[in-house]
Amino acid sequence: MKANLTLAREDIVRLCERVEGAQTRAYAIPKLTDEYPAMTIADGYAVQSELRRRFIAQGHRLVGWKAGLTSKAKMQQMGVDVPSIGFLTDRMARPENSAISTCDLVHPRVECEVAFVLKKELRGPGCSREDVLAATDYVVPAVEIIDSRFSGFKFDLASVVADNGSSARFVAGGRARYAEELDLRTLGVVLEKNGEMVAMGASGAVLGHPTEAIAMLVNILAEMDEHLPAGSFVMSGGITEAVAVKPGDNVVARFQELGSVSMRFVE
Amino acid sequence: MDDNKITQYGDELYEAWLARRTVPPLREREPDITIEDAYRIQERFVARRVAAGETIVGKKIGATSKPVQDFLGVYQPDFGMLTSGMVYQEGDTIDLGTLIQPKAEAELAFVLKQDLQGPGVTAMDVIRATDYVLACFEIVDSRVTDWNIKIQDTVADNASCGVYVLGRTKGDPRKLDITLAGMLVEKNGELFSTGVGAAVQGSPANAVAWLANTLGTLGIPFKAGEVILSGSQSALVPVADGDELVCTVGGLGSCRVKFSGRSAA
Structure with missing residues (x-):
């Protein structure tokens, strides 16, 4: 991945500061490739790594990772054949059934995911679905609140990766289950907003099997000399399409076998 | 619509089905056709099939999802x-x-x-009266040229029913979450689409209750042993010679079917 770096160190720091500003003060910025048209996905990860380093230096705790662009349709749309990944910190976590403020978000959207909590570390390359299952303590249902910081939803993969895969907030909850007791391909999911069903699907929508997304995530991490330590919380990617939310909205995600996750959005 | 016309259109659809050819949309020839007229035409079409030796073994519910209802211009199933x-x-x-x-x-x-005799049937009655549920494919087909249908056209054409395939694994709706059971559809080994029971009227049992009540007002009961297809949980899958489809319902099982040859249109 380092081989495809085109940005100099000072450019990486500059772009990181731009993304950090947009994320922490909730404003939209033009996509980064407007200024750096040759920017690669590796450059995007270099900016994301710098952002992660800064947040950790400020006292944020790294709690896990997320996979994005995990549906075939989204990958084709972006012209890629692997998911993108982003990191998750304690500052992004919100409790189940809480009021989530949107005043520090740009254009938040919610999607339903199966999340994995690890009991053993996972290292790539060569991480397989079986490795993921063997390292999993339990799975839980989760709602990811994504928030692209790019104006007018205009972005490309390098910019999205630099923006930490649009990660913003997440809510895990429902019912923890042993992965081996479930068929992780066929878990049905219904996303309701204000009592109305707005998105639906089954967990196999994520690369045919959510563990596939986790395995790919671990292999991408390996390219950055990173791994998932035991205890990591990992979200495997949106089963449903992302749905826009605004203050006043109540959201409930209902999962077969895993219970539900609810939250409400406020100013 | 007068009885002669009802009979005429019912016969026309039956003949088209028999000869595997299509007819122009009824609504273009009869702009005032109502949904009630369309059900009377359907009754004639089906009566011809029964007169030719078939028996009625169940019912299908169609137009259960919002996108399909929007397309057909209705706000209830058929x-x-x-x-x-x-x-x-x-x-x-x-x-x-x-x-x-x-x-x-x-x-x-x-x-x-x-x-199960409506009206007054609830989703709880449906579960009580259900022996078992099965994963299933309905192969819809239209006797109307190029699927150029609105609600009256499809209703007259027996709700665009073609054939259906039942899975073998029986599920007890008291043990299975039919509302949140996921639906995975694979075509030739590749994921085609996913869905969930709730996509059908909030729950497939709601759709079955709706039909029990709708038929109940016409004095038609559901009979023990009948098969009720509760409505599509997936996107429509195009099929061609050599295709193999598998649908899998979470917590239940799957249904596999193959296709060969060429369709008429």
Whole structure:
């Protein structure tokens, strides 16, 4: 991945500061490739790594990772054949059934995911679905609140990766289950907003099997000399399409076998 | 619409079905046709099939999702009759030459152990009266040229019913979450689409209750042993010679079907 770096160190720091500003003060910025048209996905990860380093230096705790662009349709749309990944910190976590403020978000959207909590570390390359299952303590249902910081939803993969895969907030909850007791391909999911069903699907929508997304995530991490330590919380990617939310909205995600996750959005 | 016309259109659809050819949309020839007229035409179409030796073995519910209702211009489901000539079993190969312009939908089928007579039927009554549920494909087909249908056209055409395929694994709706059970549809080994029971009227049991009540007002009960196809949980799947489809319902099981030959249109 380092081989495809085109940005100099000072450019990486500059772009990181731009993304950090947009994320922490909730404003939209033009996509980064407007200024750096040759920017690669590796450059995007270099900016994301710098952002992660800064947040950790400020006292944020790294709690896990997320996979994005995990549906075939989204990958084709972006012209890629692997998911993108982003990191998750304690500052992004919100409790189940809480009021989530949107005043520090740009254009938040919610999607339903199966999340994995690890009991053993996972290292790539060569991480397989079986490795993921063997390292999993339990799975839980989760709602990811994504928030692209790019104006007018205009972005490309390098910019999205630099923006930490649009990660913003997440809510895990429902019912923890042993992965081996479930068929992780066929878990049905219904996303309701204000009592109305707005998105639906089954967990196999994520690369045919959510563990596939986790395995790919671990292999991408390996390219950055990173791994998932035991205890990591990992979200495997949106089963449903992302749905826009605004203050006043109540959201409930209902999962077969895993219970539900609810939250409400406020100013 | 007068009885002669009802008979005429019902016969026309029956003949088209028999010869595997299509007819122009009825609504273009009869701009004032109502949904009630369309159900009377359907009754005639099905009566011709029964007179030719088939029996009625169940019902299908269609237009259960919002996108399909928006397309057809209705705000309620519709229904058609399942006849003995439509039944296939898990693993069968369907000869596309027997169909006109088929597409597949993945659904949950209910098999009843008790009669169910509306009106006044709730989803709880449906579960009580259900012997078991099965993963199922309905192969919809239209006797209307190029699927150029609105609600009256499809209702008259027996709700665009073609044939159906039942899975073998029986599920007890008291043990299975039919509302949140996921639906995975694979075509030739690749994921085609996913869905969930709730996509059908909030729950497939709601759709079955709706039909029990709708037929109840016409004095028609569901009979023990009948099969009720509760409505599509997937996107429509185009099918061609050599295709293999599998649908899998979370917590239940799957239904597999193959296709060979060429359809008429």
